[in-house]
Ligand SMILES: [Zn+2]
């Protein structure tokens with residue numbers, strides 16, 4: 001396999017295996033175990049390409065560097081652990097946020113980030 005393809009495959013595998021949004025440094029750390037010598041610039045370039053192709057989407061979190069997750073996931077939200085800073089997917093949705101919308105406003109969507117301590121950090 002050409003080196004480019006191998007690097008790209010490793011980055012996709014890392015994101016598939018994680019099952020949660022990752023930041024570029026997270027991706028680099030894990031992908032480097034599979035492709036020794038993988039560089040930061042390659043990781044950023046590959047992420048950009050995967051976003052352009054629609055394979056990845058950017059997850060914007062308040063006060064955080066962008067994270068990335070697979071596209072095409074059902075509507076969901078995120079939980080950020082304040083200790084380890086990992087971000088997790090949360091399946092549920094409170095739904096019906098229309099009740100929070102001021103009269104006369106048209107609601108078009110919402111984002112919701114829960115934060116606290118993950119189970120791993122809570123058990124330390
Ligand atoms: Zn944690």
Ligand SMILES: [Zn+2]
Nearest residue numbers: 076093094095
């Ligand atoms: Zn929702």
